Amino acid sequence: MSAFLEVKDLHVSFPTGDGVVRAVDGLSFSVEKGKTLAIVGESGSGKSVTAQAVMGLLNRNFADITGQVWLDGQDLLAMSDDQVRELRGESMAMIFQDPMSSLHPFYRIGDQLMEAVRIHHKVSKSEARERAIDALRQVGIPAPERRVDDYPHQLSGGMRQRVMIAMALINSPQLLIADEPTTALDVTVQAQITELMLKLQAETGTTLMIITHDLGVVADMADEVTVMYAGRAVEMGTTDDIYYRPEMPYTLGLLASVPRLDSDLSERLDPIPGNPPSLINLPRGCVFSPRCTFKGEVADNRCATERPELLASTPGHLVRCHLNAAQRQAARESTT
């Protein structure tokens, strides 16, 4: 099966007064139709910028974007703004992190849903309204015939995120990008939203790209995982690869900082020491090396001087790290 969404050598940088911010630096990945890709990383790793670059939501007056974004055989970056706009909301849709602020506070949710339908399809108001009610019912909003006339402030956070999902899916897009869809929600609601997205994906066969820093979400939903750090992919593979056979010290750190039910309660969680680097002034060698606890094991101080390549350790499992196989094995055992 060929890739439905394929990103090749994506670079996104923002010229600012302080220097050029390299938000995404040579990122490549692909997702097959109907599959789920998770992009994992902490704040500032470039994952949201990647999503917005795919959606064409970055203002190209302020962002330099190069590379290719192939969606179903079309290069989105080579198309005009208007052509991409026509795909947006129709072939590809997006859900955002904060449902509290992602809906317009002054318009009824029904009107906002109908707007999404009518911009892409010539249908009557009453038909668009029917579709809006159907979409609300599909995402599990009770009494959608009445709720459709509510304003966003009359709904809870979980309900608003359901509305956002309904709005994203109302035109049956083939690609759905979810940018931290559960981060702003209560834990119980998080599980409901995750379940809802899985259910809808199973029903519609939508390709899903989920962006998160929450490895719990990833384990539940993803087929493939790309771990991002400082604008580049540092490890990518199947969900099992990343969970059970992680090799890059950053991934190890991420996993060690997540609480697990099977771990000893007296053990503390291990945070990754330090902060992500400034994207204006990146370290010369491996971008993670300043925070890496294993860099001393690589000879000649290569971690500080030489950028590692993203190389396959096993087929389909790519790692950007100077450690050799035995050292990676040892690192994994020391952290888990």
Added chain:
Amino acid sequence: MGGYVVRRVLIMLLLLLLLSFTVFVLFSLLPADVARLTCGKICTPETIEANRIRLGLDKSVIEQYWIFLQGLVLGRTYGQGPGAIVCNAPCLGYSFTRQEPVLKLILDRLPATLFLALGAFVLFLIGGVALGVYSALRRGRWQDKTVMGISLIGYSLPSFFIGLVVIYFVIIRWQLLPFPSYVNPWVDPLQFLQTMILPWLVLAVLYAAFYTRLTRSQMLETLNDDYIRTARAKGLPESVVIRKHALRAGLTPIVTAAGLDFAGLLGGAIILETIFSLPGLGSLAVSAVLSPDLPILVGVTLITASFIIIANLVVDLLYAVIDPRVRLA
């Protein structure tokens, strides 16, 4: 919503009552002796005293205020016998120097002020908001800097300066327009427009500067909001995103300012009315100060302040129309 409106109107009426009392007391404290001012050329102590009684000035301030309120509702008669002057309800007072009820004087002057305010309002609101949006969309580029620079000039120049410069060049030097002479628009629409166009433009430039800056900052704020990204993610054309989503969300402070500015203009653009010899409330107030004619001053002050209070109410009610979250509060 209905209860809210009733409550707000009641509060407004109370406020108007309080305001009229304050204005009344303030003016009664002035050192000017109204009885003397209205006594005419042949002035003896007896006529002054007679005047004092006729005007009710021998009574306490509270009593005078009560009579004033009665006059508003029932009308009022000054003096007795054949020389008595009747001021029909609602009586805002009587100008003895002009021999006319204050309300009639104000109503005569209101159209000119109203037309001036209305025309300028439309111009500066449309112009200011349009330029503000334009500027926000080109933030940091030369178009933005030009608009902001010009608006700073418009913001800082005094109206009498712009007014006089415009009169000098347009009317005197280039003779593009005749000298301003106000007529009722139904009598001579052309002359009306020729008279009003310059004061409209001058006021528009002065006020548009503020609205350009306000709109720009509002737009820059709302354009960064999450729901704008949502609107774009839906595939809406940028023009719809800006008009329907961003501008609508940033409208509230613009409506507030516009409502109060409009009310302020209804109180008379004193300087411009004087410069362009428009027979409006502003020039009425100026001549009342110069004569001095206290009943007119009290009347104009009351009417002007009432406009502001009413505008406040209208603005608050408009909030509820713009922002559904206000409706429940």
